[in-house]
Amino acid sequence: MVTMTRTVVLAAPSEQSSDVTRVAVSTVIFTLRRDPAQENPVIALPLVRRTRDPYEGLWALPGGWLDQDESLDDAAARTLAETTGIAPSYLEQLYAFGAVDRSPTRVISIVYWALVRPDEIPSHEAVPAYDAENVTWVDAAHLPPLAFDHTEIVDYALWRLRNKAGYSRIAHGLLPDEFTLAELREVYESILGRRLDPANFRRQVDNSETLIPTDRFRTGSHRPARLYRYNQDVELADRGPLIARP
Amino acid sequence: MVTMTRTVVLAAPSEQSSDVTRVAVSTVIFTLRRDPAQENPVIALPLVRRTRDPYEGLWALPGGWLDQDESLDDAAARTLAETTGIAPSYLEQLYAFGAVDRSPTRVISIVYWALVRPDEIPSHEAVPAYDAENVTWVDAAHLPPLAFDHTEIVDYALWRLRNKAGYSRIAHGLLPDEFTLAELREVYESILGRRLDPANFRRQVDNSETLIPTDRFRTGSHRPARLYRYNQDVELADRGPLIARP
């Protein structure tokens, strides 16, 4: 094989690490943010500032190198916790990115995507490594320039989120424990980018058996709205045979 | 495939290969096979016999090591061509597998899945490296014991195939250029594992605008059936923003 010759040359001991294919793990973390200027909540995600080359100073997805003795899933959870302190309510592999020129050195990035409920976002003080200077939360619809191919990655993650919202109960992963139907509907409206009929929406989730009504109500505005909680027996999404199920 | 193993060892004399995380690419290739014993065609896939440890002698998915200067997609296409001579009609990334213990040495496998039309399978003579001893096609429903975690991988690929058959025109990737509606229906029946009403099936694909009727007919049995061809303007499946579209 042609490749053999080339590999041997490149892999010679005298070369630097740039001759090695390294595996990184990154995560696109979605949450919702109430924007006073907007009617509906807005999809937001955290970015970390790069403190070294390449792309020093630019924003990038949180992530890190895969350790020798940890699985991809573990690496995603670990790097997430280290960089943002987040333990997400939903975490799923998104895609493996491996274009040759996506980084100056050869890096394969296994990218995950996650949903976090607003109440799962730790306060800055609770995260030892938190560095307010170098972490920011941005509106997914108005991304700053990102390092590497991370803009493309976020776009793909958004596509998956919208897609999955159409056929699964994934939006619950963005809401706190108890919520009103209007709040749930607003989540879907934010993700799908269109208005939904409140009456029909109510019936749909009603029939889906995914919600458990509580006897508590959200008061304050007009007629109090019943609070619901998510039925834990129903999976947020069918993830196929990879995930062990009861 | 084997070459790289050796190279890595040579390239890092002070370390064993088990200290390096290597990236492999494998592909689950689906095609259809007419089984005289069965009413409908059967989903089949090619396996290659392992000729060295680990799992020497067992069947495994075709694949190989990722080259330093090729993208993941290119590696999938290349290893596919090298081991089986196949250029598939549909090729998509499936999942990245990275459990620590899935191989004695640390290997991350980026797995693809592919569909090939029966007429795209090259004859053995046309593939220089073809080794009849060490390549076999098996019924996806009756897998022999496989090396590594490949059984799990095939199960996941089958789940994805069935899933995708439900909401896309993916089944066309398994048929030759011209086909009857009954043949197309049989493909869906094989994938989904249940019978479909011929009348309703006809109307569904009719309305979907994905088929172009020809003026040719398949004769031989009873009333001749019109041959259709696939409308190239319609994508087999929506693959999101990762794939450039017109």
Next chain:
DNA sequence: ACAAAAGTGTTGTTTGTACACCCATGC
């Protein structure tokens, strides 16, 4: 009382499903 959101009812359309039936060919 009134505005506004919560929640219910009604109606028409679209989609899916079951199945009866005619059509064209090989035997």
Next chain:
DNA sequence: GCATGGGTGTACAAACAACACTTTTGT
């Protein structure tokens, strides 16, 4: 002619979408 799969029509049910209407609160 008759069996068989190709192809059409129809009737019912479920899901979806539009929107009028009632209920319950804050002000």
